[in-house]
Amino acid sequence: MPTAKAYAAFSADSALAPFVLQRRDPLPQDIRIGILYCGVCHSDLHQARNEWNATTYPCVPGHEIVGKVLEVGRSVTKFKPGDTVAVGCMVDSCRTCPNCVDALEQHCEHGPVFTYNSPDPHGGGMTFGGYAESIVVDEAFVLRIPDGLDLAAAAPLLCAGITTYSPLRHWKVGPGQRVGVVGLGGLGHMALKFAHTFGAETVLFTTTPDKAADARRLGADEVVVSRDPDAMARQAARFDFILDTVSAPHDIDAYLNLLRRDGTLTLVGVPPQGVQVMPFSLIGGRRRLAGSLIGGIRETQEMLDFCGEHGIVCDIELIPIQGINDAFERMLKGDVKYRFVIDMATLNGESSGGR
Numbered sequence: 001m002p003t004a005k006a007y008a009a010f011s012a013d014s015a016l017a018p019f020v021l022q023r024r025d026p027l028p029q030d031i032r033i034g035i036l037y038c039g040v041c042h043s044d045l046h047q048a049r050n051e052w053n054a055t056t057y058p059c060v061p062g063h064e065i066v067g068k069v070l071e072v073g074r075s076v077t078k079f080k081p082g083d084t085v086a087v088g089c090m091v092d093s094c095r096t097c098p099n100c101v102d103a104l105e106q107h108c109e110h111g112p113v114f115t116y117n118s119p120d121p122h123g124g125g126m127t128f129g130g131y132a133e134s135i136v137v138d139e140a141f142v143l144r145i146p147d148g149l150d151l152a153a154a155a156p157l158l159c160a161g162i163t164t165y166s167p168l169r170h171w172k173v174g175p176g177q178r179v180g181v182v183g184l185g186g187l188g189h190m191a192l193k194f195a196h197t198f199g200a201e202t203v204l205f206t207t208t209p210d211k212a213a214d215a216r217r218l219g220a221d222e223v224v225v226s227r228d229p230d231a232m233a234r235q236a237a238r239f240d241f242i243l244d245t246v247s248a249p250h251d252i253d254a255y256l257n258l259l260r261r262d263g264t265l266t267l268v269g270v271p272p273q274g275v276q277v278m279p280f281s282l283i284g285g286r287r288r289l290a291g292s293l294i295g296g297i298r299e300t301q302e303m304l305d306f307c308g309e310h311g312i313v314c315d316i317e318l319i320p321i322q323g324i325n326d327a328f329e330r331m332l333k334g335d336v337k338y339r340f341v342i343d344m345a346t347l348n349g350e351s352s353g354g355r
Helices: 042-048 151-158 160-170 186-197 209-218 229-233 252-256 279-283 297-310 321-332 344-348
Strands: 003-008 017-022 030-039 065-072 084-087 090-092 134-138 178-182 201-206 222-225 239-244 259-267 288-291 316-320 339-343
Touching (some): 030 084, 030 151, 065 134, 151 160, 160 186, 160 239, 160 297, 178 186, 186 209, 201 209, 252 259, 252 279, 321 344
Parallel strands (some): 239 259
Antiparallel strands (some): 030 065, 030 134, 065 084
16 A cells, blocks of 8 residues: 655644655556646634544544545546546445435535545545545545636635535526625635625625635625624625534524525534524524535536636635645644645655645
């Protein structure tokens, strides 16, 4: 079994550090990928620090992966060595349950195999993610990056992109609708880009007034400071759809009350302590509180192709792998515009140069 250099968390309170992991030899349907870039998702921090109480150590995070095909198994038909490819949050599923048949592998009734910290059905143990120099994945869970996209800036599309694209598409966001986005971070900035491109009137809610100019650059038609009670009151019952991207504790009722009758607020942020909702916030306007989890493989490819057509990528800060622990701390402070991406060549003391 081949080895790969990586960075791993070894306990909930330890810094990520160098680690050498084993990847399986490619099976007939597998692709071995040399990783060029890996985005840094807030989920990586949650998992590394066991904030969801389900981490197995050592844990190698990373599920926003862009790389080049190094080797293909004898049964592979979709890819060849040298192709630019991507891997997102999942690397397998049962493929036979109703949800998998409907191309919603993220809702696999037997549980999807996540890219890291998930039981590995092939090699045993747990899966290891993209903070590594290579990965081996079944071709059915490998995606194609459209030509022309900056590869480093495309990496976070594999989670931040599909996490926001999928609910906006599912609830048919488009022209004639007023759409709110709560939070301007890794998820929120992509939600603004997509909602604007879909033709909706798009409003950002933020606790930070100095983000207004950036929000408008990213596609917001209006910016509301959520700490201003008068500004929030003026938005009451005006929204068809709100996408809540915030992972910190906050008042969900304040946003539910901004929905029109039959409006929907969808959660994609995951506050570790959960959320509380007053029933009258839902009952009063026949409003809906919903959730959304990434997207299936087919929809993720659709999202990538849409981004290729419209030139959409994430706003990123490229970092060396040796800076990952500092990046985690900065991410907790909101000190990133708007997604860290690791240049994986730095594992070997090199740099890919951002392409």
